[in-house]
Amino acid sequence: MPAEYALSNVWIGIGVVIILFFIFYGVGYMASRKTTSDADFYAAGFSIGPVTNGLGMAATWASLATFLGVIALILKLQVPFVYLWIQWAISIPLLTLLYGTSLRRMKAFTPATFIKQRYGKPSTIVIVCWMILIMVMYALGQMIGLGRAFELLFGVPYNTALVVAGLATVGFITIGGMYGATYNAAFQMVVMTIAMIVPMGAIMKAMGSSGWWFPPLAYGDMVPDMIAAIPTFFDMKYDFRWYFALIPAFTLGPVALPHLAMKVFTSSSVKNARWAVVWFAIFLGLLFSGTYVVGFAGNYFTATTGKVIAKPDQTLLILNVFYNPTLVAAFVMGGALAAGLSTIGGNLMAIAGLVGSDLLGILAPNMDAKKKMKWGYLALALGGITAILLAFKPPKFLVTSILWAFGLxxxxxxxxxxxxxxxxxxxxxxxxxxxxxxxxxxxxxxxxxxxxxxxxxxxxxxxxxxxxxxxxxxxxxxxxxxxxxxxxxxxxxxxxxxxxxxxxxxxxxxxxxxxxxxxxxxxxxxxxxxxxxxxxxxxxxxxx
Known part of the structure; x- marks a missing residue:
């Protein structure tokens, strides 16, 4: 018997989404009043403290796929997936250790700023073109998820949901610049962590777990039942080369992601950039652990109830509809939306920096800084619209375009x-x-x-x-x-x-x-x- 996501009262979901967007636009508007220079627009004036930056890094890294496509992968791969995710998680510390704090001394806006100083203009154009392509692909995955989320919430066709969600998202990101993207991302990380972890406590309690009080780690008492229901769940199903291939594909790619590097560059000092990574590891560790619990619970749910999760992307949402009140299920969808919005914010700010600062710095070096910033705003908006247009015919798997972009x-x-x-x-x-x-x-x-x-x-x-x-x-x-x-x-x-x-x-x-x-x-x-x-x-x- 299939289990599907459907709110008993769609207006509750609509209300949650409206409240969230009201907050996002409010933060964006307040941030726009602080944005008076290119340093403000691209790097938040190099003024962000370690805790806020750690939250922002984690939110930008988490993405909507954390709530949808990643959990679908856990259902498919089961325990081997944890090795895949380890590679993602260590990329930010590696980014900071290998070059992030070094480039912070340059007060760079993007990694391409370093490429220009180190290799010159022709090399920079090559790297910037690759990075813009990859940022659009990354944003594409988020736009697809947003379209599906709005489709589920509002019961409208996917294409309509995509246009509404995409334009609303591009609007508040364009208004706020890096100040808005950073503070919104910090707030969004709090929302998504609560939405991922707290409702899972009630779900685990309903499933009979005594570790419901801390879902990320305390679900060990469910393991014997899981082994009885799915004996192969903890098996290492692949050969060594499969696990080794995760390193080049999923560790070395994110190390060069411009929107993650830009978060390091916004720090108020090199010391605070390093401390931001500590906070990043704590916040992202909580969220990632919670996500793995959802995958575990999804497999457990299917094995013990006989209900088939026809759309694995919806596992978290389905569990909440099945076990929790409508308001909680709607808030979880809000957390998923927050994840997508935070990552799109980072992607589009990276496109703005690559075009407005790096590319125009080469093609029009004498252009006034404020005029370059206007081009950055335009590039940000056009990048978002391009991702919306590409998402009309989405790839079969939500995370495919994102993960493939890492390898490129x-x-x-x-x-x-x-x-x-x-x-x-x-x-x-x-x-x-x-x-x-x-x-x-x-x-x-x-x-x-x-x-x-x-x-x-x-x-x-x-x-x-x-x-x-x-x-x-x-x-x-x-x-x-x-x-x-x-x-x-x-x-x-x-x-x-x-x-x-x-x-x-x-x-x-x-x-x-x-x-x-x-x-x-x-x-x-x-x-x-x-x-x-x-x-x-x-x-x-x-x-x-």
């Missing part, structure tokens, strides 16, 4: 940032060649563009895991090897790193004007990394 980002941008920050030999032409070639290769060997040409099959191909295991190590290896070669070819000397390029590296690492050629300048470690990457590349090409 890790292929095209992560090597440029990490090698650019830590290696003075990184060459401009090598960056462009490896990024363009491997990025196109990732697109070609995925199942979404040319299905007949595909590395891997099934879920590993659809989510970009198998493709990423080929193109990401190849991109790193190509970049390293080509850099070493190009730097030693006199005809290509124009692309070799200049003294000024190298001095940028010492400055962002805190050396100030004290330059040492030997810092970050060896080739032994990069060559070893390239050899290891080629081994991974060969492994990834083996039949899946």
């Amino acid at each position: 980002l890790a292929t095209t941008a992560t090597p440029a940032i990490l090698l650019g920050v830590w290696w003075k030999e990184a060459n401009k032409l090598a960056l462009m060649v490896s990024s363009i070639f491997c990025g196109i290769l990732f697109i070609v060997i995925s199942p979404h563009v040319i299905p007949s040409i595909c590395v891997g099959k099934g879920l590993v191909a659809a989510l970009g895991m198998s493709g990423g295991m080929v193109t990401i190590p190849l991109s790193f290896a190509m970049f390293i090897v080509l850099s070493i070669i190009f730097n030693r070819v006199s005809a290509l000397s124009a692309y070799a790193p200049t003294l000024e390029d190298k001095m940028v590296i010492d400055r962002i690492h805190g050396w100030g004007d004290h330059y040492e050629e030997k810092h970050y300048n060896g080739i032994t470690v990069p060559i070893i990394i390239a050899i290891v990457c080629m081994g991974v590349f060969a492994w990834g090409l083996q039949p899946w």
Whole structure:
């Protein structure tokens, strides 16, 4: 017997949504009054404290997929999914440790600001174009979720729901800039954490768990019944390569996400940026643990009640309709909406920064700062409208477009940032060649563009895991090897790193004007990394 999500009183759901949007627009309006410069618009005046930033980072990272598509994946993958999610969760700490606080010293608006200083204008245009494409894809997944959420709440056709939800969302994000996006995201994180965890306590109590008082961790007493009902739930169902492929696809991609890096850059100091990561880990850990409990409870619900969850994306919503009052179920939907809105806010602010600051900084370097900011506003709005238009024919799986984007980002941008920050030999032409070639290769060997040409099959191909295991190590290896070669070819000397390029590296690492050629300048470690990457590349090409 199928179980479906349906509020007994749709007006309660409508009321919850109206209240939330009223708050979001209010925060956006108040934030717009503080936005007087490009630093305010793109980086909230570099003034955000660690707790607010930690909440904002977690909200921007969580996304609507946390409430919908991710839980559907838990139902499908069961325990192995926790390894997949670990890779996502560690990306923000890695981002901060590997380059976030270093670039914070530059007062950068986006990672592309560093690319411009380190590699010059042509390389920046390549990376910015990839990042804009990826941000639109990321926002696409959120728009699809918002459309489905409004469709469920209001009982209107998906396309109508998409337009209403999308335009309402783009409106308050455009008004508020980074101040509005940050403070709204902090509030949205509180809403989504409560909506994820508190109602699950009542659900677990109804299921007979004595650990209902703290759903994220205290559901252990349900495990024996789960094993009896689904003996394979805790099995490690895949070989080692499946788990290893999560690292390039789902760890290295998010490390380069511009909207996450921008949250680090808004911090009021380098110290506060580091502390924000601690708060991020606490807040996101609560939410992620709660989400896994929902997946556990969804499997338990199906196994013990005989009811089939026909639409796995709706698992959390269905459990709340089945066990909790209508008001609670409506609030949970509000939490899901908050998750989508916070991530779209980050995506669109990243597009605004990439266009208004980075791209126009190259194409129109003498343009007035306020005029560039207006173009940033326009890019933000157009990015949102583009995501709405693309969402009219959504992919089959909500998270597919998001996770596939991670693999593309890790292929095209992560090597440029990490090698650019830590290696003075990184060459401009090598960056462009490896990024363009491997990025196109990732697109070609995925199942979404040319299905007949595909590395891997099934879920590993659809989510970009198998493709990423080929193109990401190849991109790193190509970049390293080509850099070493190009730097030693006199005809290509124009692309070799200049003294000024190298001095940028010492400055962002805190050396100030004290330059040492030997810092970050060896080739032994990069060559070893390239050899290891080629081994991974060969492994990834083996039949899946």
